[in-house]
Amino acid sequence: MKVTKRNKLKNNGWVVGSTSDFLGLSDEEEMLINIKLTLASELKSRRQQVKITQSELAKRLGSSQSRVAKMESADSSVSLELLVRSLACFGASQAEIGKMIIGKKSVKKKQQSTMAK
């Protein structure tokens, strides 16, 4: 599994659509990152909406403040799985998660990769 490039990405304040392009990320990786960024910012805004601190959220998740911070910044050490689980903890339904991933403003056309039908 290639993590090398992802580790390079010190992506913090991101605008959710303009990821990479200039780094040589494959389409798949790029999409994955995009998804993570989307969920991450959704998580952050949901937490802020409820006005709780990262530490409080951490407690409810059975995690730690530092990990919450990493989640919210879509740190390369957090898995999609954890993000989804956390959103679920805020009451996000499966359908809502799906919608988040789709995203309001579609951001980039993708032509598919090596094997599309």
Add this chain to the structure above:
Amino acid sequence: MKVTKRNKLKNNGWVVGSTSDFLGLSDEEEMLINIKLTLASELKSRRQQVKITQSELAKRLGSSQSRVAKMESADSSVSLELLVRSLACFGASQAEIGKMIIGKKSVKKKQQSTMAK
């Protein structure tokens, strides 16, 4: 992280909406499993559509036949991440992935958990 229960689930031929209920899975875990089942079956059907074997797909993914089998059966040892990555490899766009997760027929109403707004 609790994996114990998930390991119990020898879920193979699943109808994507009727998961668990009778096992004491938390809502979050249940949703996660549902998502995985959905993506897994999508992956399988896409592979079949293109008429390639698990081994061929494995090669393209840089993985192995056994892992592909596990993915397609939503084995508890495969991550959401891997499923998404694999679907991406078939040319699935971010939006398509989102739609898959939403699912055609909504299956279950969820009332949210401890902290929803």
Add this chain to the structure above:
DNA sequence: CAGGGGTATGTCAGTATTGACATACCCCTG
């Protein structure tokens, strides 16, 4: 300037996930 609440970053030991491999289990067709 000092302290404090909130957030970010780094590290680490424990756990989970991964690809590879072996092997078993189907069908088939001969």
Add this chain to the structure above:
DNA sequence: CAGGGGTATGTCAATACTGACATACCCCTG
């Protein structure tokens, strides 16, 4: 029955992810 192509299941060493902890970095307000 024998082989073979495809799929499933189990195991394992390597790698990735996780929570916890320490610590730094903001703001503030006093």
